[in-house]
Amino acid sequence: MEEKVIYIAGLGLIGGSIALGIKRDHPNYKVLGYNRSDKSREIALERGIVDEATNDFKEFAGLADVIILTVPIKQTINFLKDLATMELKTNVIITDAGSTKGEIVDAAEKYLTGRPVQFVGSHPMAGSHKSGAIAADVNLFENAYYIFTPSTLTKTETISELEDVLSGLHARFIQIDAAEHDRVTSQISHFPHILSASLMEQAGDYANTHEMTNRFAAGGFRDMTRIAESEPGMWTSILVTNKEAVLERIADFKDRLDSIAELISHEDEDGIWNYFNNARLTRKEMEIHKRGGVESSFDLFVDVPDEEDVILQILELLRGTSLVNIHINEENREDSFGILQISFKNAKDLEHAQKVIAENTNYKVTIN
Amino acid sequence: MEEKVIYIAGLGLIGGSIALGIKRDHPNYKVLGYNRSDKSREIALERGIVDEATNDFKEFAGLADVIILTVPIKQTINFLKDLATMELKTNVIITDAGSTKGEIVDAAEKYLTGRPVQFVGSHPMAGSHKSGAIAADVNLFENAYYIFTPSTLTKTETISELEDVLSGLHARFIQIDAAEHDRVTSQISHFPHILSASLMEQAGDYANTHEMTNRFAAGGFRDMTRIAESEPGMWTSILVTNKEAVLERIADFKDRLDSIAELISHEDEDGIWNYFNNARLTRKEMEIHKRGGVESSFDLFVDVPDEEDVILQILELLRGTSLVNIHINEENREDSFGILQISFKNAKDLEHAQKVIAENTNYKVTIN
Structure with missing residues (x-):
């Protein structure tokens, strides 16, 4: 398997999590990182998120087969401008992680057209209430949409190559026009x-x-x-x-x-x-x-009394079942138990859960 | 203890739950109910929500010490008008359960002034995604605000008498001007x-x-x-x-x-x-x-992998702890595990949980 060099500019939650995801499927790839902050680089190196780290964006750019810009939108645009002036590997794939795509794709086309590079915009749709390399998580993008927005610098193979590099993120890749x-x-x-x-x-x-x-x-x-x-x-x-x-x-x-x-x-x-x-x-x-689509959701509602360990009791009944979410108190009550909402991955698990809870408790069970 | 007669007009989720709450603390009270629908009356009688039920609003009104109108706002106003023409017990307390208070209080004052009755508006702030007598729940109002809006027909003792009648709801009683x-x-x-x-x-x-x-x-x-x-x-x-x-x-x-x-x-x-x-x-x-007030919330965040029974594993560690809410997936991810948020009743339980999870798992634990 070809050993690629990946350069991730920005070692925050997103950049760090992408790095960890790449390494999961491609342990042989070399992952280089950029971050302005000494602390972030230190954490990224300590946690094995990157193999090497720099505080000079230009230092590693020429070594990379894939450059992923995971910095704020404005800095992404500045880096695209910088890349236009640098010696890069022929056919290097450049992408980003910005939440808006039009201005970034425009900037890439403006600065990089005529250069021997590929560019595709990316928007990995995940986040967390935490931030920084310390919060980087190999599972951050699991089942999340990872949107590609092609540019005039996107070749036929650009996206499939990138999907292969990013396969360990376990994300859902999808393409859409940047303006749309x-x-x-x-x-x-x-x-x-x-x-x-x-x-x-x-x-x-x-x-x-x-x-x-x-x-x-x-x-x-x-x-x-x-x-x-x-x-x-x-x-x-x-x-x-x-x-x-x-x-x-x-x-x-x-x-x-x-x-x-x-x-x-x-x-x-x-x-x-x-x-x-x-x-x-x-x-x-x-x-x-949603039911028919990828975002299936199968919900069960259980009326539970305000007693200790009642959720534990129910989860014990559901041991081994693929529950994907659990939530109490969706209603107009802030601090007492009430309705326990449990979401399952499929109809089979939902039916099983309904049966098991009905057989083993006297709680009311409803399917929405 | 004095045996009172309570008349609840409207045997839906709210009326039924109020009836059950009254009976919890006052099993000796006689609870009479009105509902237009045969099915609702049947369920209310079967479940012991009321002792007797009628489909004629006027039938029981004269027997009651307390009349609670738990019907939609317009019907509440119509019933207030009807009550003005009826023989009622002297000093009967009349109240309602409408979500807006101005028009109801105005109607009560308009129709009932001069009559030997007490009136105070009520808004029990709880609800559910379910409805009907079948969904009535003695715990529906536990810790919920139960707002009283006084009228010119509210006497000094009206609200305290009503609070005593409703004590079994375990709600938080509070008074506020109707317009406010x-x-x-x-x-x-x-x-x-x-x-x-x-x-x-x-x-x-x-x-x-x-x-x-x-x-x-x-x-x-x-x-x-x-x-x-x-x-x-x-x-x-x-x-x-x-x-x-x-x-x-x-x-x-x-x-x-x-x-x-x-x-x-x-x-x-x-x-x-x-x-x-x-x-x-x-x-x-x-x-x-909120922390200082009644609605205290003490939250813990645990990073959990997308594995079966991981919540069960954590709840087993927390057995006996007063957790009040648990929630996965607050973030931008729809169907995979991520951050498990657990809310506790007090700081002591929060600290205990943090310690126990840190000692027994390798999951990241954060306090917000």
């Missing part, structure tokens, strides 16, 4: 972050004059503002590099708010009912759609 | 439902022309649209009975969207950063605030 990637993610990620942050600020301001606001905030509000705790720097870069799509989503949403406000003003109960019902049906369809 | 209740809930519940439904509809429409929309929707989007699956009828009533506060929140939110759109248009990175950072700090403060 940015539009879709504006809708399902970037704009929702704006909504979440705006709702949080609104409630924060309201709490200044309405002191019960914080006290009564329950499950729904918590869910809707969870992503408002995301790292501001990354989201700032995302918004400025996906301006057009995001602004378009904001304008569209304001129209929707006007529509519902109009219905409320006129106390148009049928109209409001249809509004909510349409949203409900749309989400249910999305869920149903 | 409606303002606060517009911010933390009613308006967020509009946001969630609107985002869901927007994404649904977008998916028609951008097919990857459903595919890439991940944790954040799911969280933000979960409440879009709520029952449309109830939310329609809530919006039309809390029109003013909700419209005011919509208008305020549109201004906030304008502000962030302006920042994005001008690529004002500092401004955007501050916007996100402010939201993040506001939410973090809210969380910190």
Whole structure:
């Protein structure tokens, strides 16, 4: 097997986890790393994430068969510019890990066209509330989408070569046009972050004059503002590099708010009912759609008393079953037991679980 | 102990659960029920939720010491009007369970003033994804807020008498002005439902022309649209009975969207950063605030591999510890293990758990 040299510029959570994933399937590959911070390089070397590390981006670039830029969007663009001036291996594959793709693909085409390199944009869709090389995890991308956005510098074999290099990440590789990637993610990620942050600020301001606001905030509000705790720097870069799509989503949403406000003003109960019902049906369809697709979800609900070790008792019954998620308290209650939601990988395990729990406990078991 | 007669009009999830809660502390009380549906009355009688049941609201009203209206908002108002024309026990306590309070309190004052009755509005803040007498649960309100909104028909002793009747619900009783209740809930519940439904509809429409929309929707989007699956009828009533506060929140939110759109248009990175950072700090403060309050939350994060029975293994280590919630996969990954989040009732249990897991596994353990 050919021994490749992989150069990962940026040894944070994403870069470090990619390095570990590459090594899982390709222990013979040499993985070189760049990071500005001494501490990050130290951790990456200690943990065996990389074989060698530098604080000078240019030092290893010429040695690499594959260069993966896992730095913030702006620095990614700066590095693409730098690479244009450097001696690189012929046919080196260059890719990145940015959350928006249009500006990065544009920059690659602008700076690297005419050079003997391949470029494809990448967006590995995973994250964590932790960060840094210390948090790097070989399983971070397991079953996550790893999106490739081709450029004019992408050759027929570029993506399959990269998929082979990254096979140990156990991700789901998928290709999509960069502009379309940015539009879709504006809708399902970037704009929702704006909504979440705006709702949080609104409630924060309201709490200044309405002191019960914080006290009564329950499950729904918590869910809707969870992503408002995301790292501001990354989201700032995302918004400025996906301006057009995001602004378009904001304008569209304001129209929707006007529509519902109009219905409320006129106390148009049928109209409001249809509004909510349409949203409900749309989400249910999305869920149903999931069942057939790759993101299958098979959920079981168990009513459990507020007693010690009740979850343990149920998990003991389910020993060996492929449960993929477990969650208590989705409802409007913050600190007592209630409904235990368990998700399984397939219908067979779901049915088995339902049977076992019904036979061995007197808890109510429901399938959604 | 005095034997009271309690009349619960509406034997759904809320009414049924209140009945069961009353009986837990007052097995000697006589609980009478009303429901239009034969099936609901049958279930309520079979399950011992009520002692007697009627399909004629007027039949039991005159027998009651306490009347609890647990029907939709409009029907609550109709029943208040009906009660004004009926022979009731002197000093009967009348209350309700509606999600908005202003219109109900107004109706009670309008129809019942001058009559020898007491009235206080109630909003028990709990719910479930299930409904009906079949789902009634004595623990539904455990630790949930049970809000009283006084009226001109509330006497000094009304609320304490009601708290005694309802003691078996194990809820947290609290008093607040009806109009203020409606303002606060517009911010933390009613308006967020509009946001969630609107985002869901927007994404649904977008998916028609951008097919990857459903595919890439991940944790954040799911969280933000979960409440879009709520029952449309109830939310329609809530919006039309809390029109003013909700419209005011919509208008305020549109201004906030304008502000962030302006920042994005001008690529004002500092401004955007501050916007996100402010939201993040506001939410973090809210969380910190929780620690000292009744809604304490002590969270532990464990990195777990995608292996069978790994949660079981951890819960076995924690046997006897007061864990209150457990959750996998808060992050941007839909169907593989990752970070297991376990919440405890107090700092002592949290520290104990951290120690035990660190000593007995090689999983990374973090305290947030």
